Amino acid sequence: MTEQKNEQKKSARVLLDDGNRRPWYVRTLIWGCAVALVGGGVYAWMSTRPDPNAVSYVTQVVERGPISVTVSADGTLNPMRTVTLGSELSGIVRKVNVDVNDEVKTGQTLIELDTRNLEAKVSSAKAALTSAKAQLKESEATLNEAKLRYDRLKELNRISEGRMPTRAELDQQEASVETARASVEVSRASIADAEATLDTAETDLGKAMIASPIDGVVLARSVEPGYA
Template sequence: MSQEESQAEASVAERIGLKEPSSRRLRHWRRWLALIIVGLALLGVLFIAPSREDGPLFKTAEARRGDLRVEVTATGKLQPVTQVDVGTEVSGTILSVEVGFNDRVAQGQVMAKLDPDKSRAEERQSAAALALAEAQVDEAQATVSETGRKLGRTRDLIKKRLASPEELDTAEAAAERAVAALAVARAKVDQAQAKLDSDRRTLEKTVIRSPIDGIVLNRVVEPGQTVAASLQTPVLFTLAENLTQMELKVDVDEADVGQVEEGQTAVFTVDAYPSRTFPATITQVRFAPETVNGVVTFGALLAVDNADLSLRPGMTATADILVREESDVLLVPNAALRFMPPRQEGAKARPNLLSMLLPRRSRGTRQPSESTEKKPAGAVVWVLRDGVPASVDIETGFTDGARTQVVSGELEAGTEVLVGVEQGGRTP
């Protein structure tokens, strides 16, 4: 073949695509090389990556030795040890008010006065009735003397046969009536005296005095106000005897009252001082229940020292009562006592290329140990043994709400116990 024919064939082949320029061939080779590298990388991942089985990833916590403080929380209100409501037994108009809020008063000090005009008039009337009754006694005494002398003369005449028996009977009856009238007059004196004493007492009650040494917490009366004490004694003042010593009355839940005893210590907080705690001591746990909205509680009184007067009556307080304190005991989280491992059914291994080419004996689905079929009696915690949850029986003691004391069982300090399951976790 001549050179001209060879050039013509090459030109034709190039036109119909049977022969590409060298630059195009290089680009094609580069593309194929990139695809081959990616394919080898994917095969390497499939061969090297181990097979994994679907299963939960457990959360664990360590069982540790430590100190345990068991506390009972209760809420209540502060109140004075001695609080007295001062009222009036007399109706009338308030003439003056002598004390105000936060004033210190002494026993017997005048706090308010009522208009005494009506009471004073009744007292004078009773005094006059007493004077009249005493005059009637004198009159009756004179009558007794007169009838007595007449009876004596009649008896002398009878002895001399100068008077008839009928006259003697009349004289004796008159003398007896005079004695009876004297007794009636004396009784009226006692009655009038009692009425006078009552009216004088009523007059004294128009001046309202403090029954104790204390502080005025509340005053609900003003001069010119009319008070009526006919049906119920109106309260005019509220006094606290001593605010340096106060009481905290808290409501203890019926589930906790069995742990609360007299003499136990406590600390409490109030909203006015959120960063400050106050000490207290239980002085009384009452037997009488209190039911509010179906919830049964029992009242407990705590003695509070308020020397700086920072606490005030009526404040709401939250108290933490220390009912038990244990040192160096084995503790587990309460979440471990509530935990129950989930059952895994129908879980299958995720296949890879190596497992398909080289099949291995199936390990089956990982399940908790046989103890998961039936929950043992008593308290139970769960631990991992060979990657499988296994139960451990324990005997529990006291709890502080977050941790529980382990009294006995095959659980040692440092053991990781199961407390939960990670959401969407897997285990190899």
């Protein structure tokens, strides 16, 4: 038993002596590797750890948009521009499409007048224009006929060496040509008048719809349906 214990002590001593007999640079290398591994792990952990004091940035595409300005104060707002609307025509208000504080856009119809009389004037002007154009065609036909008859009489007078028709008949037919030509000019003038009348009637009809000239807000309303 005593010999067995002595053998175990010798074996342990041999192992210890082997470890102690390792060269110093081997032991230093081992410890250096251990320190390098530990240091590398700490660096990797620190580099991946988020910095609580780091500044972060958020990018956004620049776009055009409205700018809101807020004023914290007591006061009264006055409009930069005020427009008072009225009608160039005399008539009865048929419809009012807006009220106070309503927002309106440029060209929006605000007030409508009764258009029955105006529409009747437009219809009458159109009829007069149609009639004037028909009269012009008739006058032109009469002129052409008078010119043809006059040309035939002149040719007959030439062939008959002045014996027929008489000079009085030639003068009379020439006068008919001039009368027909004057009638054509009158018809053309009638057409111009009818076109002007129609243009005025249509313009007045358009004025029966009173529209907003600007974008804005209705500040006051002084008319109601039925007002003249």
